[in-house]
Amino acid sequence: MCARKLKEGRPVPDDVKFAEVAAPNDLSALWMPFTNNRAFKQAPKLFAAAKDMHYVTPDGRRVLDATAGLWCVNAGHARPKIVAAIQRQAAELDYAPSFQLGHPLAFEVALRLRSQILPAGMDQVFFSNSGSEAADTALKIALAYQRAIGQGQRTRLIGRERAYHGVGFGGISVGGMGPNRRAYGPLLPGAGHIRATHDPAQAFTRGQPERGADLANDLERLVTVHGDTIAAVIVEPVAGSTGVLPPPKGYLERLRAICDAQGILLIFDEVITGFGRLGAATAAERFAVTPDIMVLAKGVTNAAVPMGATAVKAKIYDAVVDSAAPGIELFHGYTYSGHPLACAAALATLETYAEEDLFARARALEPRLEDAAHGLKGSPNVIDIRNLGLTAAIELAPRDGAVGARGAEVFTRCFEAGVLVRATADTIALSPPLIITEAQIGEAVETLGQAIAATA
Ligand SMILES: Cc1ncc(COP(=O)(O)O)c(C=O)c1O
Numbered sequence: 001m002c003a004r005k006l007k008e009g010r011p012v013p014d015d016v017k018f019a020e021v022a023a024p025n026d027l028s029a030l031w032m033p034f035t036n037n038r039a040f041k042q043a044p045k046l047f048a049a050a051k052d053m054h055y056v057t058p059d060g061r062r063v064l065d066a067t068a069g070l071w072c073v074n075a076g077h078a079r080p081k082i083v084a085a086i087q088r089q090a091a092e093l094d095y096a097p098s099f100q101l102g103h104p105l106a107f108e109v110a111l112r113l114r115s116q117i118l119p120a121g122m123d124q125v126f127f128s129n130s131g132s133e134a135a136d137t138a139l140k141i142a143l144a145y146q147r148a149i150g151q152g153q154r155t156r157l158i159g160r161e162r163a164y165h166g167v168g169f170g171g172i173s174v175g176g177m178g179p180n181r182r183a184y185g186p187l188l189p190g191a192g193h194i195r196a197t198h199d200p201a202q203a204f205t206r207g208q209p210e211r212g213a214d215l216a217n218d219l220e221r222l223v224t225v226h227g228d229t230i231a232a233v234i235v236e237p238v239a240g241s242t243g244v245l246p247p248p249k250g251y252l253e254r255l256r257a258i259c260d261a262q263g264i265l266l267i268f269d270e271v272i273t274g275f276g277r278l279g280a281a282t283a284a285e286r287f288a289v290t291p292d293i294m295v296l297a298k299g300v301t302n303a304a305v306p307m308g309a310t311a312v313k314a315k316i317y318d319a320v321v322d323s324a325a326p327g328i329e330l331f332h333g334y335t336y337s338g339h340p341l342a343c344a345a346a347l348a349t350l351e352t353y354a355e356e357d358l359f360a361r362a363r364a365l366e367p368r369l370e371d372a373a374h375g376l377k378g379s380p381n382v383i384d385i386r387n388l389g390l391t392a393a394i395e396l397a398p399r400d401g402a403v404g405a406r407g408a409e410v411f412t413r414c415f416e417a418g419v420l421v422r423a424t425a426d427t428i429a430l431s432p433p434l435i436i437t438e439a440q441i442g443e444a445v446e447t448l449g450q451a452i453a454a455t456a
Pocket residue numbers: 129130131132133135164165166167236240241269270271272297298
């Protein structure tokens with residue numbers, strides 16, 4: 001192990017030690033996910049180390065992480081408590097089977113989620129390994145619940161346009177991103193979609209748009225078509241991957257009321273919004289709307305070990321478990337459900353969030369990020385800016401016939417200037433770790449502004 005000098009002369013913090021990492025000279029064997037493989041392999045962008053707010057590239061360049069990785073490293077990188085917990089656990093109990101056997105940490109993490117993160121009444125947690133698995137688990141539990149209460153005709157799953165619920169067949173069936181679905185056939189039968197909440201007429205709104213709560217009535221429209229065959233509706237409280245779309249004021253409340261009136265389960269996919277992103281433990285807490293089922297992942301372990309979690313109201317667990325014949329109640333689970341390393345990481349992560357009061361910190365920083373992001377209004381090609389919690393999106397007009405090209409160029413310019421942002425088509429999203437400083441918010445947005453200004 002050896003510490004490195006940085007090319008730019010800014011030293012890597014003393015406590016960062018990382019092995020000399022040779023950039024690989026043959027990239028051909030890896031098929032990269034959600035990546036333009038051909039372009040990447042021509043001009044690879046690699047990270048070799050990370051600490052707190054920064055990545056370090058193999059050639060020793062520091063990159064400010066303004067996206068918390070993929071919206072997941074909420075407490076910042078390589079936090080000591082989390083690192084130590086994973087190291088300890090790997091030596092103590094590396095793995096325990098999760099079917100008909102258990103280990104103490106999994107029960108402890110579920111209890112900690114119940115007491116520290118979940119809204120009152122959401123009492124049970126089912127573990128998986130990713131947001132995609134947690135979303136598909138939620139959909140399956142919804143179907144199992146409806147069956148358990150004598151509503152077995154309720155088999156339809158409803159999502160929303162512009163939604164992302166991961167890449168399982170359930171998730172892409174209710175997801176609303178065309179390219180993610182196109183190649184994969186008919187998907188789940190009976191899935192439907194309500195309209196997206198984004199309204200270009202309300203561009204440059206700070207926080208939640210004033211108008212649009214009535215878009216939730218789309219669910220009632222589907223009930224008039226499908227009657228009592230809808231099992232559940234799943235939404236991201238704030239759509240993340242399609243460009244930070246905060247819900248119109250009153251929208252989630254209206255959706256909750258319609259679900260209650262119609263016997264439909266409400267699922268919040270909080271894979272991005274959970275664990276402080278909105279300045280509260282969950283979006284449910286921030287908006288004071290409690291779903292029946294909640295999908296969690298990413299920030300649960302600060303991304304240090306993969307983990308997904310599906311939380312349910314007690315009535316759902318009770319109905320499925322109590323109505324089952326003696327034996328296994330839910331025929332579902334993963335070899336790595338509640339993996340010991342993930343559980344150790346989760347406990348240390350939850351402690352870090354609490355000790356450093358990071359959710360409150362995110363809430364306190366929200367106006368800083370909001371002001372900085374909206375300061376880019378008037379920059380070339382900027383057609384909308386949206387924000388909520390510690391997340392913001394700057395939407396650029398696409399080039400004629402080349403959707404995504406401008407966003408990709410801005411992303412690369414930022415990367416080369418030492419700031420990691422996220423580009424989805426032509427929308428640039430910021431979702432920094434909750435430990436970011438005000439000065440670093442300024443640095444990230446200034447760099448982004450310069451990249452936008454330099455991009456035709
Ligand atoms: C809202 C939402 N749900 C599900 C997922 C899928 O998570 P994973 O990539 O861990 O499968 C994501 C990932 O970004 C997400 O944003």
